[in-house]
Amino acid sequence: xxxxxxxxxxxxxxxxxxxxxxxxxxxxxxxxxxxxxxxxxxxxxxxxxxxxxxxxxxxxxxxxxxxxxxxxxxxxxxxxxxxxxxxxxxxxxxxxxxxxxxxxxxxxxxxxxxxxxxxxxxxxxxxxxxxxxxxxxxxxxxxxxxxxxxxxxxxxxxxxxxxxxxxxxxxxxxxxxxxxxxxxxxxxxxxxxxxxxxxxxxxxxxxxxxxxxxxxxxxxxxxxxxxxxxxxxxxxxxxxxxxxxxxxxxxxxxxxxxxxxxxxxxxxxxxxxxxxxxxxxxxxxxxxxxxxxxxxxxxxxxxxxxxxxxxxxxxxxxxxxxxxxxxxxxxxxxxxxxxxxxxxxxxxxxxxxxxxxxxxxxxxxxxxxxxxxxxxxxxxxxxxxxxxxxxxxxxxxxxxxxxxxxxxxxxxxxxxxxxxxxxxxxxxxxxxxxxxxxxxxxxxxxxxxxxxxxxxxxxxxxxxxxxxxxxxxxxxxxxxxxxxxxxxxxxxxxxxxxxxxxxxxxxxxxxxxxxxxxxxxxxxxxxxxxxxxxxxxxxxxxxxxxxxxxxxxxxxxxxxxxxxxxxxxxxxxxxxxxxxxxxxxxxxxxxxxxxxxxxxxxxxxxxxxxxxxxxxxxxxxxxxxxxxxxxxxxx
Numbered sequence: 312x313x314x315x316x317x318x319x320x321x322x323x324x325x326x327x328x329x330x331x332x333x334x335x336x337x338x339x340x341x342x343x344x345x346x347x348x349x350x351x352x353x354x355x356x357x358x359x360x361x362x363x364x365x366x367x368x369x370x371x372x373x374x375x376x377x378x379x380x381x382x383x384x385x386x387x388x389x390x391x392x393x394x395x396x397x398x399x400x401x402x403x404x405x406x407x408x409x410x411x412x413x414x415x416x417x418x419x420x421x422x423x424x425x426x427x428x429x430x431x432x433x434x435x436x437x438x439x440x441x442x443x444x445x446x447x448x449x450x451x452x453x454x455x456x457x458x459x460x461x462x463x464x465x466x467x468x469x470x471x472x473x474x475x476x477x478x479x480x481x482x483x484x485x486x487x488x489x490x491x492x493x494x495x496x497x498x499x500x501x502x503x504x505x506x507x508x509x510x511x512x513x514x515x516x517x518x519x520x521x522x523x524x525x526x527x528x529x530x531x532x533x534x535x536x537x538x539x540x541x542x543x544x545x546x547x548x549x550x551x552x553x554x555x556x557x558x559x560x561x562x563x564x565x566x567x568x569x570x571x572x573x574x575x576x577x578x579x580x581x582x583x584x585x586x587x588x589x590x591x592x593x594x595x596x597x598x599x600x601x602x603x604x605x606x607x608x609x610x611x612x613x614x615x616x617x618x619x620x621x622x623x624x625x626x627x628x629x630x631x632x633x634x635x636x637x638x639x640x641x642x643x644x645x646x647x648x649x650x651x652x653x654x655x656x657x658x659x660x661x662x663x664x665x666x667x668x669x670x671x672x673x674x675x676x677x678x679x680x681x682x683x684x685x686x687x688x689x690x691x692x693x694x695x696x697x698x699x700x701x702x703x704x705x706x707x708x709x710x711x712x713x714x715x716x717x718x719x720x721x722x723x724x725x726x727x728x729x730x731x732x733x734x735x736x737x738x739x740x741x742x743x744x745x746x747x748x749x750x751x752x753x754x755x756x757x758x759x760x761x762x763x764x765x766x767x768x769x770x771x772x773x774x775x776x777x778x779x780x781x782x783x784x785x786x787x788x789x790x791x792x793x794x795x796x797x798x799x800x801x802x803x804x805x806x807x808x809x810x811x812x813x814x815x816x817x818x819x820x821x822x823x824x825x826x827x828x829x830x831x832x833x834x835x836x837x838x839x840x841x842x843x844x845x846x847x848x849x850x851x852x853x854x855x856x857x858x859x860x861x862x863x864x865x866x867x868x869x870x871x872x873x874x875x876x877x878x879x880x881x882x883x884x885x886x887x888x889x890x891x892x893x894x895x896x897x898x899x900x901x902x903x904x905x906x907x908x909x910x911x912x913x914x915x916x917x918x919x920x921x922x923x924x925x926x927x928x929x930x931x932x933x934x935x936x937x938x939x940x941x942x943x944x945x946x
Contacts, residue, residue, distance in 0.1 A: 314475035343510035344437030352392025380523040391483040442468040445488035453479040513543040513615040545588035565634040589635035612638040629697035692773040717768040743769035756845035797853040818882040828907040839879030846884040849876040849914040
């Protein structure tokens, strides 16, 4: 039968232009699509053979073969799947987006009690991705169970195609791509291996490569080599998998040669179906420090076919330390398979994944505390981002928080629940302090009254804490209070005694003079309830910008909103008592202004803030030392 010249049934020029130039973001996707279609065809043949053994045609070994011929500039994909009749070719290939796979599923679902196989293709446009790299595509196919009656289809993608009847010995489909001049890389063995490994490594059926080279001016075929591992470990029951296999797969997906801290392998069946194999690593590794790489920890597959490793909708950023695979059997994609649709199923998978991980961490904290503390020291700063990002799981995340405390040993960590359990009965709030490190916080004068009252204080030292801890406004109905900001209600035992209250009253005239001397450099000068040993400290309002925020603003060359602290003084300190005596003798004594400057600079230093005029500060200190030395000499 001579070839028939036909036109596509749709506005194929426009649609092909969309497929080639807009639908897919990466040209190498074409190979994934064609392999997926071949896998579909094999699954259909295998399914039909269950009720009709003649479909096998004495060819029961399923395979997908890629043949690369650099001299002819052709790339051919051959499968021994179900194939197509001429009518099916015209219906499924002649009309873009008329998917044979989708039609097949629809027909099967209409039959009561028949469970359809999991097929990959759903939209019928994957075949046309071949025109991204080919200026002509030739397809030869024969329907299983119909010996000899093959069909050849050929098109340049210009809106027309030729179709004719041919004799084809083997069932299935062969697609030959006549590659464009700029697509020669897809005839390179390394490139074909790379693409198959990336997208189709876990396709159930073997994908082999046969390279055709020249020897003595004649084409020479190399023996086909297997390209895909086919080991989709997450599809197997956990009881059948050895620990060594889990570790091997972890190395494969994480590029980390340590053992994982924890392996999470589970499946969800019912109205929503998916399988997941995730790992908690022991350390972040080098790629964790690279923002682009840290987004790529969880690989999304649909029926064993790789879709993306950068799916922000699947995993919240505060779990970006996760490594592994999520595979959905029925996750709806757009026609390019690269962009996930906003849909309920994706949200369900995400919620299930988050719950599983947080429950695992909670169990680890309760039963394997040492392992959890190791995890927290490595990834706690990342996990705490969830306090700000995920109000739905706030309670679970609160219970996972660990930090050092003023009363604990250096390096010892406590949870919020453990802190609350040890609170004195008179303490109504949870006290905490923000700082760069434990040493700086432990030496802070703001702690003095709390130590006196026997109240512990939580230390938060991660840069992210300035943002997230304020979202954690309360825990177990107890308000969290930053002891370095604003007014604090001291617990019983920390309130000043009668003599201390009297000293505070007597110091008020001095405070007025010091405020006049410091002017607008401070918000106010007040008596402190926090101090029992130190002379002074600086206290900012609760709404003031934090240190880390200021640094970010400055790094971006943005103006930092002015934030003035209040200088709090300890009226019982010998220095303040001496200044009161000077003030009573001469309220305008010049030394009072100098002492005011020194007190402010001292408060800035203990708060970890820069002194405004370092040279003036050193001169004042030197002068004070000289005066003291002179007095010592006279004595």
